[in-house]
Amino acid sequence: MTEVVVHIYDVTNSGNDKTNNTIMQINKFFKDGIGLGGIFHSAVQVYGDDEWSFGFCEQGTGVFSCPAGKNPMYTYRECIVLGNTDHSIFKVNQILRELSREWPGHSYDLLSKNCNHFCDEFCERLRVQKLPGWINRFAHAGDAAVEIAGTTAFRLRQAKTEIVTASKVAYRFFAGVASNNSVGPESPGSSGRGAPRFQANWFKNFITTGAKPSSSELENHSEEVLGQQQQHVTGTPLRQNSRQNS
Numbered sequence: 001m002t003e004v005v006v007h008i009y010d011v012t013n014s015g016n017d018k019t020n021n022t023i024m025q026i027n028k029f030f031k032d033g034i035g036l037g038g039i040f041h042s043a044v045q046v047y048g049d050d051e052w053s054f055g056f057c058e059q060g061t062g063v064f065s066c067p068a069g070k071n072p073m074y075t076y077r078e079c080i081v082l083g084n085t086d087h088s089i090f091k092v093n094q095i096l097r098e099l100s101r102e103w104p105g106h107s108y109d110l111l112s113k114n115c116n117h118f119c120d121e122f123c124e125r126l127r128v129q130k131l132p133g134w135i136n137r138f139a140h141a142g143d144a145a146v147e148i149a150g151t152t153a154f155r156l157r158q159a160k161t162e163i164v165t166a167s168k169v170a171y172r173f174f175a176g177v178a179s180n181n182s183v184g185p186e187s188p189g190s191s192g193r194g195a196p197r198f199q200a201n202w203f204k205n206f207i208t209t210g211a212k213p214s215s216s217e218l219e220n221h222s223e224e225v226l227g228q229q230q231q232h233v234t235g236t237p238l239r240q241n242s243r244q245n246s
Contacts, residue, residue, distance in 0.1 A: 001084040004128045006119060007051050008135060009041040009074030024075070037137030041074045042119045044082075046126060047089045052096065054118035057105030063096065063118070083128035095125045111139050 010027050012020040027038035043053035043066075050065040069076055085092070099122060107113055116136035123130050 001086050002047055002089075004082045004085050004123065004126055005045045005068070005079050006082055006123075006131055006135075007043050007045060007069050007071075007079045008077045009043075009071060010077050011039045011041050012075045013073040020075075027077075031134060035134065037134040039138060040077070040116070040135050041071070042116050042131060042135055043068075043071065044119050044122050044126075045079075046085060047092055052122065053115045054103050054108070055105065055115060056108035060105060061100040062103050062105030062108055063100045080132065082123055082131075085126040085128055087126060092126070095122070099125075114139055 010024055012023060014020055014023070023039050027040070030036045031038040041053070043051035045051040045068045049068055051068040051071070052063065052065050053071075054062045055064060056062060066072075069079065087095070099118070103113075103118055114136070116131060116139065120130045120136070
């Protein structure tokens with residue numbers, strides 16, 4: 001068995017002193033002041049004097065190592081012992097080779113796949129506890145906010161599509177009513193006026209309650225329409241079905 005240690009740094013690699021100082025103040029207030037979290041880089045040390053972490057690169061793996069606690073890109077803060085792993089050094093090297101294939105540098109994402117996510121995955125495979133929650137809390141919160149924003153945007157697009165579709169249905173309905181009313185004068189005995197009245201009642205119910213016409217309503221309406229078409233072509237009403245004649 002051997003000890004597993006996580007080394008934690010303040011992220012001060014922006015290239016701008018003012019920005020770096022601001023990050024240091026944020027970390028001092030949110031971590032040291034109220035224990036909430038901050039903007040941190042982490043790396044895991046197990047067997048030997050090197051620490052292992054993950055970062056962005058255009059080609060190849062994003063997994064890299066450097067002397068423990070001496071990453072020159074960041075400002076060292078502290079280390080935390082996460083426990084002891086029962087894996088052999090041979091097994092740990094195998095895990096690192098697997099992670100190197102699974103974590104290419106181009107897949108790096110500040111909110112959803114950063115160095116702290118990598119360390120959590122590494123620790124899980126080493127069978128020790130994961131990083132304390134405060135190390136990556138800002139990234140988790142940011143990733144959740146992005147997901148919520150994306151879901152909200154999708155629902156707004158979906159609602160807009162449904163409104164447009166309903167508008168088209170309404171337009172076609174009223175256009176059909178106007179077309180039926182403009183066919184020409186009907187005989188006093190004609191039953192054609194029942195079709196637009198059925199459609200208007202059904203559309204009103206659909207808008208107010210979301211109800212759909214029953215199967216009997218649809219059957220009666222279909223018989224009315226067929227009767228109108230038969231009368232218009234032959235001048236005689238459509239015969240009743242065999243069940244009614246028997």
